[in-house]
Amino acid sequence: MISADWKKTAAVAGLVVGVLGALPVVGNPFCCCLWAIGGGALAVRAAIPSSPTALTNAEGARIGVGVGIIAAVTFLMLALIFSLSDALNNISLGFLERTAGNINNAEVQDQLRRVIEEARQLTPVQRAIRGLPVFVMQGVVTLALAAVGGLLGVVLFEKRKPAAPPLA
Amino acid sequence: VSPKLTYAALLASITIWLGLIFAAPLLVLDGRLRSGLFLYEVFHAVCHQRPERSFQLGGAPLSVCARCLGIYAGAAAGLLLYPLARWRHNRQDGEDAPSRFWLVAAGAPILIEVASEMIGLRTSTHYSRAATGALLGLASAFYLLPGCVALSRAFHKTREKSWL
Numbered sequence: 084m085i086s087a088d089w090k091k092t093a094a095v096a097g098l099v100v101g102v103l104g105a106l107p108v109v110g111n112p113f114c115c116c117l118w119a120i121g122g123g124a125l126a127v128r129a130a131i132p133s134s135p136t137a138l139t140n141a142e143g144a145r146i147g148v149g150v151g152i153i154a155a156v157t158f159l160m161l162a163l164i165f166s167l168s169d170a171l172n173n174i175s176l177g178f179l180e181r182t183a184g185n186i187n188n189a190e191v192q193d194q195l196r197r198v199i200e201e202a203r204q205l206t207p208v209q210r211a212i213r214g215l216p217v218f219v220m221q222g223v224v225t226l227a228l229a230a231v232g233g234l235l236g237v238v239l240f241e242k243r244k245p246a247a248p249p250l251a
Numbered sequence: 252v253s254p255k256l257t258y259a260a261l262l263a264s265i266t267i268w269l270g271l272i273f274a275a276p277l278l279v280l281d282g283r284l285r286s287g288l289f290l291y292e293v294f295h296a297v298c299h300q301r302p303e304r305s306f307q308l309g310g311a312p313l314s315v316c317a318r319c320l321g322i323y324a325g326a327a328a329g330l331l332l333y334p335l336a337r338w339r340h341n342r343q344d345g346e347d348a349p350s351r352f353w354l355v356a357a358g359a360p361i362l363i364e365v366a367s368e369m370i371g372l373r374t375s376t377h378y379s380r381a382a383t384g385a386l387l388g389l390a391s392a393f394y395l396l397p398g399c400v401a402l403s404r405a406f407h408k409t410r411e412k413s414w415l
Contacts, residue, residue, distance in 0.1 A: 104296065116297040116319070140348070140398040141405035178300065182291055185302035187310030191280060198284050217289060221296035228297065234398030235391070238351050 089130045093146050096126035097153025097229070104154065104225055105161035119154060119225045123147035123232020128240040137243035140234055147233015151226030158225055162218040167207040176203060254400045258333070261399055265327045272320060276311035290314055306377055318361070321381035325388025326395070333396055348397040357390030 100122035127143045134142075165171040176199055183195035205213060271290055279287030294300065294314040305312040306320060313320060360383040367373050 119297075139405075140401035144398055144402040145405070178295060179288060179291065181302060182300065182312060185307075185312050186276075186279065187307075188280065191282070191284075191311075194282070194284055195279065195288070198288065217292045220293045224293065224296050230402075231391075231395060234395055234402075235354070237398070238348060238354055238394045 088133060089126075089146055090149060092126050092129045093149030094153050096122045096129070097150045098157055100150060100154035100225065100229060101157025102161060104221075105158045105165060116228050119151065119228035120232035120235065122154060123150045123229035123234075124236035124239060125232075126150045127233050127236030131240055137245045138237050138241045139245060140237050143233040143235075143237030143241070144230050145233070147230040147236070148226065150233065151229030154229055155222035155226045159218050159222045162214065162221070163211050166211045166214045166218075169207075172210055173203070257400045257403045258330070258396060261396060262327070262330045265323065265330060269323055269327060272314050272323065273308060275314035276308045279311050280309050304377070304380065306381075316380070317377040318380040318384040321384025321386075322388035322391075324381075325385030325390075326392045327388075328385070329389040329392025330396065332389070333392060336393070348394045354390050354394055357387045360386055 100118050103118045123146070126146050126149075127138065130146055131138060138146075166175075179199050179202075180196070183192055183199065186192050186195065202210070202213065272294065275287050275290035275294065277287075278284075278290065281287075291300065291314050298315040298319045300312070300314065301316060302312040304316040304318070306317055307313070315323070364375055364379060364383050368375050
């Protein structure tokens with residue numbers, strides 16, 4: 084059974100995951116999915132001591148989904164705000180340029196560079212509108228990964244045996 | 252919701268996910284640049300996408316690195332193998348998972364690989380990264396499916412209660 088304060092734990096973990104995921108300098112170079120999975124798992128770890136009985140898989144996933152929702156909303160808001168910044172936008176476009184540079188087809192490379200250059204010329208508001216579908220999808224993925232983290236958190240950290248079902 | 256339906260939904264999700272990983276380079280090479288870049292950007296949330304650590308398809312890097320590809324492909328393989336591993340099921344409700352030891356053991360090769368590369372003992376290849384990732388993904392499937400079955404049951408119980 085989850086104790087009543089699991090929502091507070093999930094909110095804190097979600098905020099941390101959302102901020103780390105949205106920062107291009109932190110989120111991109113490292114393996115990125117670890118923020119969400121780790122956040123879900125650690126929120127479960129934090130909820131275990133205050134839970135009177137062993138947490139079940141379903142409760143772990145619920146905590147993970149809670150972390151994921153907060154993380155996804157935080158991520159979405161911050162990503163939109165960061166897309167207004169030229170410097171942070173250039174970091175994000177830099178990875179697309181790297182990808183373009185590694186395509187062994189000169190014609191496709193040129194076309195990609197043109198598309199990236201067009202993206203660079205957009206006004207901050209146009210950039211935010213263009214980025215919105217990407218950020219929404221990234222938020223959904225973050226939510227799913229945090230739920231996976233919650234499930235794995237129960238497996239890794241819950242050492243108590245589940246309560247036996249009541250006898251009929 | 253029956254465990255079989257949850258199983259089918261999870262297998263379908265991971266198959267679509269794997270398909271999208273391969274779709275990004277194919278779309279770009281086919282000239283559908285905006286769709287391809289959209290997928291690359293979405294996958295950027297879950298992977299560093301360093302081209303030097305990614306398999307290539309037709310001359311373009313996949314939208315996740317070799318290790319991430321291994322994890323997802325391993326998870327798909329684990330889900331496919333799950334029905335064959337029914338010998339270890341003690342319970343029939345689809346919510347039982349193996350001991351946590353196997354999950355930790357399956358993750359250990361990645362830690363060893365990363366550590367040995369960091370201290371300069373060896374250099375990892377795409378294949379070694381994919382293989383260690385696949386091992387972790389394969390093991391994870393045996394924990395994720397029971398968790399998803401338990402979650403879908405809990406969700407439907409809550410919904411039934413809210414209707415009463």
